[in-house]
Amino acid sequence: MLTHYPTKRSVLVPTLLYAQDEVGYLNHDVIHEIAQRLDLTDLEVSNVISYYSMLTTKPRGKFNVQVCTNIACMLRGGEELLDHCKQKLGIGHKGTTPDGTFSLEEVECIGACSWAPAVQVNYEFHENLTVEKMDRILDRYKQN
Amino acid sequence: MASLVSHPDEVKVVSKRFGKGATDVDRYLELDGYKAVQKALGMQPDAIVNLVKDSGLRGRGGAGFNTGMKWSFVPKQSSKPKYILCNGDESEPGTCKDRLIFEHDPHAVIEGVVIAGIATGSHAGYIYVRGEYRYLLEIMQKAIKDAYARGFLGKNIFGSGYDFEVYWHGGAGAYEVGEESALMESLEGKRGIPRIRPPFPAVVGLWGGPTVINNAETLASVPHILLGGAEWFSKLGPPKNGGTRLFCLSGHLNRPGVYELPMGYNLKKMIYEVGGGITNGRALKAVVPGGSSCPILTAGEIDVSMDFDSMMKAGSMLGSGGLVVVDDTTCMVKFALRIMKFYQHESCGWCIPCREGTDWLKKTLTRFHAGGGVKKDIDNIQYLSENMLGRTFCPLGDAAAMPTISIVKKFRKEFEDHLEGRPCPFEKAGAAEPAEMMA
Numbered sequence: 001m002l003t004h005y006p007t008k009r010s011v012l013v014p015t016l017l018y019a020q021d022e023v024g025y026l027n028h029d030v031i032h033e034i035a036q037r038l039d040l041t042d043l044e045v046s047n048v049i050s051y052y053s054m055l056t057t058k059p060r061g062k063f064n065v066q067v068c069t070n071i072a073c074m075l076r077g078g079e080e081l082l083d084h085c086k087q088k089l090g091i092g093h094k095g096t097t098p099d100g101t102f103s104l105e106e107v108e109c110i111g112a113c114s115w116a117p118a119v120q121v122n123y124e125f126h127e128n129l130t131v132e133k134m135d136r137i138l139d140r141y142k143q144n
Numbered sequence: 145m146a147s148l149v150s151h152p153d154e155v156k157v158v159s160k161r162f163g164k165g166a167t168d169v170d171r172y173l174e175l176d177g178y179k180a181v182q183k184a185l186g187m188q189p190d191a192i193v194n195l196v197k198d199s200g201l202r203g204r205g206g207a208g209f210n211t212g213m214k215w216s217f218v219p220k221q222s223s224k225p226k227y228i229l230c231n232g233d234e235s236e237p238g239t240c241k242d243r244l245i246f247e248h249d250p251h252a253v254i255e256g257v258v259i260a261g262i263a264t265g266s267h268a269g270y271i272y273v274r275g276e277y278r279y280l281l282e283i284m285q286k287a288i289k290d291a292y293a294r295g296f297l298g299k300n301i302f303g304s305g306y307d308f309e310v311y312w313h314g315g316a317g318a319y320e321v322g323e324e325s326a327l328m329e330s331l332e333g334k335r336g337i338p339r340i341r342p343p344f345p346a347v348v349g350l351w352g353g354p355t356v357i358n359n360a361e362t363l364a365s366v367p368h369i370l371l372g373g374a375e376w377f378s379k380l381g382p383p384k385n386g387g388t389r390l391f392c393l394s395g396h397l398n399r400p401g402v403y404e405l406p407m408g409y410n411l412k413k414m415i416y417e418v419g420g421g422i423t424n425g426r427a428l429k430a431v432v433p434g435g436s437s438c439p440i441l442t443a444g445e446i447d448v449s450m451d452f453d454s455m456m457k458a459g460s461m462l463g464s465g466g467l468v469v470v471d472d473t474t475c476m477v478k479f480a481l482r483i484m485k486f487y488q489h490e491s492c493g494w495c496i497p498c499r500e501g502t503d504w505l506k507k508t509l510t511r512f513h514a515g516g517g518v519k520k521d522i523d524n525i526q527y528l529s530e531n532m533l534g535r536t537f538c539p540l541g542d543a544a545a546m547p548t549i550s551i552v553k554k555f556r557k558e559f560e561d562h563l564e565g566r567p568c569p570f571e572k573a574g575a576a577e578p579a580e581m582m583a
């Protein structure tokens with residue numbers, strides 16, 4: 001990927017997300033390693049991380065349940081879906097279940113407006129949801 | 145994957161190959177793929193630019209700037225390399241169309257990027273896909289790989305002697321990064337803070353070189369224009385608003401979905417005939433015509449032609465094609481609050497009027513919707529929004545201000561109904577607390 005750009009730094013954002021996918025979260029070691037490889041300081045890398053909402057420096061559950069509550073989803077029950085997930089999982093926004101299986105996040109528009117209400121679990125889209133469908137989806141992830 | 149719908153009024157240009165397996169390069173070739181770029185290789189760059197100008201193609205990301213004219217701003221000579229940058233950071237609330245192009249016709253985007261490159265004398269293009277669209281990034285990665293394998297990309301494309309590289313690039317979650325200068329900052333590995341303009345990207349862009357930034361749908365339209373001609377495309381829509389576009393219908397509609405309709409299609413018809421009218425037999429209250437950044441329209445304002453110029457005249461915008469329909473069970477104060485919550489979260493924080501303005505507006509609207517509002521809040525919300533307009537470093541401030549101003553003006557009574565500690569008239573008994581503030 002480094003050969004695709006005139007500067008090393010340009011790979012930073014996609015690299016951070018790929019690294020996070022592997023390690024689970026961007027801890028100090030990962031940040032330091034990436035910084036070294038790209039001739040940046042740890043601080044420069046941390047500054048970039050704090051801007052992007054998909055990046056996290058804290059451990060998360062195996063499955064990050066991202067519920068959209070922006071306008072199209074809100075109109076079709078997105079908030080009720082979020083409340084239901086909070087109750088079912090027993091956690092709030094940016095919380096993680098004690099067994100580490102699920103995290104929950106209220107997110108902004110994920111580009112599924114015509115199939116609302118919608119949720120992403122990690123990178124998977126789940127659309128045209130009802131509370132019942134959501135329960136089945138969560139149960140399937142739990143069984144994994 | 146996202147399901148497709150159809151309607152007899154559709155005119156399928158950019159969605160012509162949807163559902164036909166065109167992610168496979170051989171299938172794409174069968175469906176007239178990579179013919180347009182070969183035609184472009186035999187044309188003078190200026191001729192390509194003029195063709196696209198005359199077609200009336202205007203930016204499908206939301207700003208609606210004439211695409212050919214944007215390309216013409218790239219200087220002929222440049223000491224720094226020139227670039228084409230595809231904006232696939234689709235994040236405008238209500239918008240879900242570039243997603244379908246990436247899913248069903250990624251090669252059309254690639255082809256559009258290369259044609260833009262030939263027209264402007266560039267030899268490299270980047271296709272930036274938002275981070276959440278990982279499955280689409282993977283589709284694009286494969287499409288690029290396949291195109292290279294066939295000699296459609298790289299050195300000496302199609303044996304023409306012209307070199308053109310195309311690279312994918314994934315984001316990591318940021319609405320502001322869809323703003324063209326913030327997009328460049330992000331691609332360069334930085335926080336997505338916008339740049340001061342002038343200089344404009346066509347003159348000073350990626351790594352200082354001239355850069356054309358176009359929305360994915362805009363680029364995917366280009367090969368069709370090369371093959372069908374400027375006159376054909378132009379005549380599909382009203383004068384100076386040529387072509388068709390993907391409209392994303394959502395909200396309280398019976399048939400939500402992404403439909404490709406001619407520019408200039410009537411909004412009322414779109415809602416009732418294409419979208420199937422309002423769910424549960426309710427009445428229409430308001431429409432977000434082209435993504436949350438647009439001034440909203442009331443039920444009485446929908447007899448309007450959906451093209452860039454008519455929408456401007458009607459006091460709104462065609463925008464991103466994200467049509468969100470609101471019924472009469474919806475609280476407009478809550479709607480305004482949810483919109484402002486979005487902009488406050490997504491504000492990059494660089495400039496005071498946007499950073500402080502969206503934050504203050506969100507706090508005020510939150511307090512107001514919960515019953516803690518006083519009369520002067522209503523005027524203050526409008527006043528602050530009006531003073532944010534045009535004073536921020538990038539259009540995000542405008543995007544936060546415009547819907548807010550329109551909702552306060554057009555639904556003032558609903559604001560007044562929340563005064564004096566009265567509960568929200570639309571909230572069901574025992575409704576949940578106002579959504580907690582996002583971190």
